[in-house]
Amino acid sequence: MCEIYAGQDPGRYRPINRSVRIGGHSTSIQLEAAFWVLIDEIAEKQGLSTARFLSKLYDEALEINGSVANFSSLLRTSCLIYVMSVSHGASQSRFRIIAAE
Numbered sequence: 001m002c003e004i005y006a007g008q009d010p011g012r013y014r015p016i017n018r019s020v021r022i023g024g025h026s027t028s029i030q031l032e033a034a035f036w037v038l039i040d041e042i043a044e045k046q047g048l049s050t051a052r053f054l055s056k057l058y059d060e061a062l063e064i065n066g067s068v069a070n071f072s073s074l075l076r077t078s079c080l081i082y083v084m085s086v087s088h089g090a091s092q093s094r095f096r097i098i099a100a101e
Contacts, residue, residue, distance in 0.1 A: 011033055012032065012034040013033065013034065014033050015030050015031070015032060015033075016030065016031060016032070016033050016036055017030045018031075018036070018050075020051050020054050020055070021051065022054060022055050022058045022071075023058060023059070023062075029054070029071065029075070030072065031072060031075060031076065035075065038079040038082060039053070039054070039075060039078075039079065041082075042078070042079070054075075057074070057075075057078065058071060061074060
């Protein structure tokens with residue numbers, strides 16, 4: 001049962017650091033390679049560079065929530081929402097309900 005997960009290419013979960021500018025400050029974000037692939041795809045679909053997408057996402061999360069305690073986690077869960085919406089055609093409102101439960 002776990003073969004599909006355990007047998008995946010180790011390169012997919014290799015940590016990758018990227019330096020970006022967010023809120024006028026240079027910072028480094030470490031995520032697994034598979035997440036960077038998805039973030040690049042999401043940014044492209046939004047018509048943005050990855051750096052611009054990250055900055056815009058951070059700014060919007062800050063505006064909505066007042067703070068962004070763990071941006072790496074926000075990015076991972078954003079990837080999850082993206083994958084779930086693509087694979088299931090689910091609306092974003094469904095994910096808000098899940099988060100509120």
